[in-house]
Amino acid sequence: MRLKRLHIRYYPPGIILDYEKGGQERSRCIDLLHLTPDTDVNEVLSEIRRIEPLITDSRTDQVKVLIKRLQDKLSQPDERSFYLFKVLQAHILPLTNVAFNKSGSSFITGSYDRTCKIWDTVSGEELHTLEGHRNVVYAIAFNNPYGDKIATGSFDKTCKLWSAETGKCFYTFRGHTAEIVCVTFNPQSTLVATGSMDTTAKLWDVESGNEVSTLAGHSAEIISLSFNTVGNRLVTGSFDHTLTLWDVPSGRRLHTMIAHRGEISSVHFNWDCSLIVSASMDKSCKVWDAESGQCLATLIGHDDEVLDVCFNYTGQLIATASADGTSRIFNAETFQCVCKLEGHEGEISKVCFNPQGTRVLTASADRTARVWSVNSGSCLQVLEGHTDEIFSCAFNYEGDTIITGSKDNTCRIWR
Structure with a gap:
């Protein structure tokens, strides 16, 4: 070597x-x-x-x-304040999701209008419209860190693989018998995983367009899925109240994780692949050992359904978003609540950390997004202007740009 x-x-x-x-x-x-x-x-x-x-x-x-x-x-001190840079009349019907590519130079929006659009972040210009789905484009993903391909999952039961550069459709993945509601690439960009209301997940080969395996075993829709950073494990979260850990090369089920008493809303691996976190309608989150599938801790405190959860980049913190209008930050090693983020007047459907791990971004039904300090739990900024609920938000890789997607058919860029 x-x-x-x-x-x-x-x-x-x-x-x-x-x-x-x-x-x-x-x-x-x-x-x-x-x-x-x-x-x-x-x-x-x-x-x-x-x-x-x-x-x-x-x-x-x-x-x-x-x-x-x-x-x-x-x-470096993080004292950035965000201002409204652009309002994009993105679609003729409400948006479903937004996502940045790795560099943050472009982002994508999915919509009920059956399209996905690619946007230039700096100019706000529409680069491509990805047309071909026959129903809502619900789940969207870039193949980060590469950013040259996009996967779209639709209520038309298909997933499509596109060129991010030209907007050309490479493949249409057919095989699910109900709506596709989640989609993700493995970190190596060789596979696409889709989760469906038909209770299965499927793995698709990016190069050939062929189905690699069907992951069957859940008894209700699969609502969330996540690869670990190595790409050899996939976790699925289902409305059947369970998570399943899969061996990617063989398509074999390794563990079924049973402990939640309500539907799962979100599942994620941490960066070093040691932990999995799950959010549930039972008002709690749970942290699991990714090797054994054992439940290590239950994160409690919310008064209503937990709709989203995530790790920060280093995997040392966990943020939750709840229908009770609050978000919480937990230490991923002690499982203690570090701070409670209060101020929204409606349910919070999305939460994410900035790459530095110093800020949390929340999107709410109260038509605002908020930026919070991780250290103090104080609200640093309210991002206002949307005229309907915001259900998707994201930081770019540098943490200096935010996008918010709303039911008002618009997308906003904040810098």
Whole structure:
């Protein structure tokens, strides 16, 4: 093995190694999830040297510089205020979802008008309209980090794979017998996973367009799915109150996780693939061991259904969104509630962290989105102007742009 290049990854902090093995170029990453501006650089360096044989004496100074650059990025103050940059009359019917590509240079919107649109973030210009579905385009996804393909899942029971550059449709994936309500790419961009009201999930090959496997076992619709970062595991969350962990290469069911007493609304892996979090209509979230499928903790406190949940990039924090109009932040190691975010006047359907993990963004039926401080739990900004409920919101990778999607048929860019 021969090391060729070293890169930096800001969110979550890490160093990427490009190396040659057997005449082939490969890459792997050293995650530095616990790095802070105060971490001893020499200690980090010696730990990297201990676990990574590619980092030899001749490379230590270079690695040291990269660690310091990561620390500099982490120590930058986050005092940004967002202003309304553009209002896009995006669709002729309400939006269903919004999503950024990795760089944040473009984003996509899905709609009840049966289309998905690709937008340029800087100009607000519509780049392409993806037409062909015969019913609501409900689930949309970029194949991040690459960002050159888009998957759309529709109530017409099909999923389509598109070129993000040209808007051309590569494949239409047929096989589900009911509406598709969730879709995601694996991190390697070789597979698309779809979840459907027909109680199954399916895996599709991006290259050939063929169905790879059908994941059957749930007894009600699959509402959420998530790959781990390695791409060898998929978790599905269902209205049958359970989660299922699947082995991706074989399509085999590894664990059925039973503990919730209501429908599942959202499931996610953390970055290092050790934990899974689930949100449920039973007013709670649960944290699970991703290897054994055991329930480690129940996150309680909400007075109504929990509609969304997510980890921050490093996997140390969990944010929840509830129909009770509040959001909560939990420590993912102690499972304690760190702060409660109060101020919305309607249910919160979507929550996400900025890449830095210093801010939380919430979208609500009260027609506003809010930006919150993770440290204090205080509301830093109310993003107002939509005339109907906001049900989708996202930060870009740098954390300096927000998009909000609303039932008022518009999408707003905030910078």
